[in-house]
Amino acid sequence: MFKVSFHLISKVLLIGALGLVVFGSVFAQMDHSSHMMGAGSTKPAACIGPGLDCANAATPFLTSDSKLLLAWTSGGKVSVAQSADMGKTFSPPVVVAEHGKSLDTGGDARAQIVSDSKGNVFLTYAFFKDKNWNAQINKVLSGDGGKTFTTPESLVANGSSERFPSMLIHPDNSIFIAWIDKRLIAAAKQGGAPKLGGSIAYSFSNDGGKAFQVERIANEDSCECCRIGASLNPKGQPVIVYRAIFSGGIRDHATQVISSKGSEQIRRISKDEWKTDACPHHGPSIAVSATGAIHTAWFTQGKARSGVFYANSHDQGKTYSTPIRVGKEGANISRPYLLAMGKSVWLVWKEFDGESTLVLMKKSSDDGKTWSPAKLLAQTSEYSDHPLLISRGDEAYLSWLTRADGYQLIKIGQVE
Amino acid sequence: MKKILITFVVSLVIAAFTNAQEMTIKPYQKGDWASILKLADGKPMAIHFWGVTCPPCVKEMPQWGKLISSDKAAKVVFIQVDDVPPEMMRKMLEQAKLGNANNYYIASPFDERLRYEIDPKWRGETPITILIDKAGKKEMMIGSVNFQTVKAWFKKNS
Numbered sequence: 001m002f003k004v005s006f007h008l009i010s011k012v013l014l015i016g017a018l019g020l021v022v023f024g025s026v027f028a029q030m031d032h033s034s035h036m037m038g039a040g041s042t043k044p045a046a047c048i049g050p051g052l053d054c055a056n057a058a059t060p061f062l063t064s065d066s067k068l069l070l071a072w073t074s075g076g077k078v079s080v081a082q083s084a085d086m087g088k089t090f091s092p093p094v095v096v097a098e099h100g101k102s103l104d105t106g107g108d109a110r111a112q113i114v115s116d117s118k119g120n121v122f123l124t125y126a127f128f129k130d131k132n133w134n135a136q137i138n139k140v141l142s143g144d145g146g147k148t149f150t151t152p153e154s155l156v157a158n159g160s161s162e163r164f165p166s167m168l169i170h171p172d173n174s175i176f177i178a179w180i181d182k183r184l185i186a187a188a189k190q191g192g193a194p195k196l197g198g199s200i201a202y203s204f205s206n207d208g209g210k211a212f213q214v215e216r217i218a219n220e221d222s223c224e225c226c227r228i229g230a231s232l233n234p235k236g237q238p239v240i241v242y243r244a245i246f247s248g249g250i251r252d253h254a255t256q257v258i259s260s261k262g263s264e265q266i267r268r269i270s271k272d273e274w275k276t277d278a279c280p281h282h283g284p285s286i287a288v289s290a291t292g293a294i295h296t297a298w299f300t301q302g303k304a305r306s307g308v309f310y311a312n313s314h315d316q317g318k319t320y321s322t323p324i325r326v327g328k329e330g331a332n333i334s335r336p337y338l339l340a341m342g343k344s345v346w347l348v349w350k351e352f353d354g355e356s357t358l359v360l361m362k363k364s365s366d367d368g369k370t371w372s373p374a375k376l377l378a379q380t381s382e383y384s385d386h387p388l389l390i391s392r393g394d395e396a397y398l399s400w401l402t403r404a405d406g407y408q409l410i411k412i413g414q415v416e
Numbered sequence: 417m418k419k420i421l422i423t424f425v426v427s428l429v430i431a432a433f434t435n436a437q438e439m440t441i442k443p444y445q446k447g448d449w450a451s452i453l454k455l456a457d458g459k460p461m462a463i464h465f466w467g468v469t470c471p472p473c474v475k476e477m478p479q480w481g482k483l484i485s486s487d488k489a490a491k492v493v494f495i496q497v498d499d500v501p502p503e504m505m506r507k508m509l510e511q512a513k514l515g516n517a518n519n520y521y522i523a524s525p526f527d528e529r530l531r532y533e534i535d536p537k538w539r540g541e542t543p544i545t546i547l548i549d550k551a552g553k554k555e556m557m558i559g560s561v562n563f564q565t566v567k568a569w570f571k572k573n574s
Contacts, residue, residue: 046523056525101501106469107526107540131504133469196472224471278541278559279470299539301558306537332528332536352528354536383525403525 047403050075050095057110057385058401060087060409062392064117068409069146071113071123072401076100078111078125080146086397087409096140096149099127104135104163107281108227110386112177114169119145122175122209124155124165134161137179141209155179155203156215160186162201164283166228168238175209176238176258178202178228184220196277197245198224202238202258218256218263221245227283231340233257234292239317241286241296244268250275253284253298255317267317270309272302287338287345292316293367295345297326297336308333308349312368327351327360327374339389339396342415343367346396348377348387356380359387359400365416377412380405440515441505443523444495446530452493455518456548460573461491462566463546467498468508473543476560481513483563490570496521497542549573 047054055072062068068083070090078097081090097103104126111125121142129136136159138152156162161182168176181201188195200218205211223243230240237259244254244266252272257264284298294313300306309323327333332352339346345364350357358379362371377387382404390397394415400408444452452463464480466473484492494517496505502521509515524530531538535556538544547555547569 101499101504104469105499106467128469131507133474196475276541276559277472278543279467279472280539280541282539282541301539301541332532332539334528334539350528352532352536354532357528383527383529 048075050077050079051093052079052081052090052401052407053403055079055385055401056105056383058399058407059110059113060388060390060399061113061115062390062397063115063119066392067145069113069115069121070407071096071111071125073103073105073109073111073125076103078103078123078140080113080121080123080142080149082146086392087399087407094146094149096123097125097127097138097152102128104128106225108164108225108283110227112165112167114167114175115146116169116173116175116208118173118208119143120173120208121146121149122167122169122205123149124167124177126163126165126179134182135163137162137165139209155212156181156201159183163198163224164227166230166240168230168232170232170236172236173206173208175205176202176230177205177212178218178230178238178240178258180222180224180226180228181215181217182224184217185224196224198222200228200240200242200244200256202240202263216262218258219244219254219266223251223280225279225281229284229286229296231286231288231294231338233288233294233316234290239286239288239294241269241284241298243280243283243298248275249277251280252300252302253296255286255294255296255313257316265317267313267320269296269298269311269313269317269320270323271304272300272309272323273304274300274302276301282334285336285338287340289340289345289367290342291367293340295338295340295347295368296320297338297347297349299334299336308336310336310347310368314367321368326362335386337387337389339391341391341394341396344396344413344415346389346412347371348389348398348412350384350387357384359398361398361412363413377410378402378405378408441496441502441509441519441521444520445522445524446533449533452495452520453548453552455493456491456550458550459491460550460570461493461548462570463493463495463548464543465495465497465545466543468496468500468504469498470542472560474508476543477508477512477514479563481517483566484517485513487567487570489574490567491518493518493520495519497526498522499526 055074058072079093081093123140137155180198203212203215226243228242253269282299297310308326311320336349359377380402385401388399398410545557
């Protein structure tokens with residue numbers, strides 16, 4: 001009798017429990033489908049694989065023998081592939097790191113890659129290392145031209161939080177790296193005077209990235225969520241541009257030359273007067289021409305001006321020209337990027353017209369004094385990365401990753 | 417046998433409730449803005465976009481929790497924009513006492529295509545708050561908000 005009752009009760013419990021599970025799933029599906037119905041659209045399948053086709057950001061580097069190295073982040077992995085035909089075909093990708101959803105794939109995050117004249121490849125990226133979203137920059141090296149890589153390891157010893165690496169390689173094979181560092185923010189919090197923002201940190205390596213000099217701080221107060229722009233001047237010194245925090249919480253842009261003695265004076269590009277504590281996720285761009293002229297472009301929502309702007313300096317950043325608006329006023333303009341060779345300067349940016357994302361370009365042949373009309377370079381109808389510019393000899397190329405039209409490396413001109 | 421069966425049943429029940437609970441953060445993607453606006457149902461509404469990895473957002477969320485608990489009539493929709501595991505969103509929302517709020521997460525790329533229908537001038541800054549009055553008039557606030565201003569706005573427009 002007891003046995004029969006137990007079995008009966010068990011069955012009722014089991015059916016009830018299974019019913020709850022089914023109800024839970026149905027409830028979940030109903031919620032999902034009703035949402036879809038409300039939206040009047042069909043959800044496309046999420047692109048989650050580790051391939052270039054699902055990447056959110058791809059960073060190119062052209063070696064001196066015209067081999068294209070491409071590093072990208074997708075599916076929680078950092079991958080590298082090579083192309084011997086300027087991006088038409090790629091070697092099978094090598095996965096160099098895997099962090100799942102902890103990989104930093106924010107709007108301004110991207111893996112960085114450089115290669116020296118001996119074929120050594122050096123790559124960095126950031127990931128979130130703890131539950132408080134503190135980040136760490138990892139470095140990965142290859143001594144065989146990118147076929148195999150070392151196990152990722154931290155760039156900085158005992159760091160608090162580092163994000164947004166930005167790298168340059170000097171003709172003498174030394175590597176410069178700058179990043180957003182939060183050690184001073186963490187110290188301020190511990191000291192009972194918490195503040196927002198980050199700092200601009202930098203370091204050099206003279207052995208292909210195996211070891212770096214002790215990091216230094218160029219500016220203690222910067223935006224914590226915008227990548228840094230960097231370019232070498234004719235003296236071989238890195239010149240950086242970033243969204244600084246000026247007195248009163250104004251997040252306007254600044255440049256700094258990094259000389260052998262350290263970081264030089266902070267030079268404000270313009271008084272846009274963007275007082276905000278928001279994360280713009282929209283870092284600036286910089287290119288230094290053969291004459292040493294500094295060309296910069298940036299995004300702001302300041303009280304004095306709002307949109308994307310360009311300015312240049314012919315005195316190492318002491319003074320900057322009056323900012324010029326990039327793109328049409330009122331248009332959805334974003335992600336400016338610059339390249340300079342000789343006195344030629346190329347400026348590209350994104351414009352979204354409500355249907356398609358366009359990449360447009362202007363060129364100056366006289367070091368930024370006069371500019372060509374805007375020219376359409378490419379467009380796409382789905383997700384796309386920021387447009388980037390690289391050079392081969394005296395030729396300029398647009399590097400653009402798109403979800404619908406793949407990765408593109410397009411020749412856009414040459415030095416005149 | 418009895419113990420095993422009871423354990424199995426209990427775990428199924430827990431699984432059922434956990435499954436249902438997970439759906440309190442709903443997916444949002446390009447094309448969904450019109451359906452979000454319909455949630456206003458003739459009342460003033462605030463839509464707050466925030467990100468788990470955005471320090472000023474995280475700092476501000478507990479204050480949104482206080483606003484919701486002190487003003488039950490205030491209609492606020494929260495949309496999380498970072499590509500992070502759902503459990504991390506839930507953890508942060510629970511810490512801010514916003515576990516039962518009207519929560520969404522971006523389930524497609526957080527790009528210009530998604531943002532354009534919300535506001536063509538929005539380039540992806542977070543946090544942002546969009547106040548929409550009964551007539552559908554929008555006001556966008558970039559960065560942390562002044563909660564006295566938000567409370568006063570709800571009072572004035574209700």
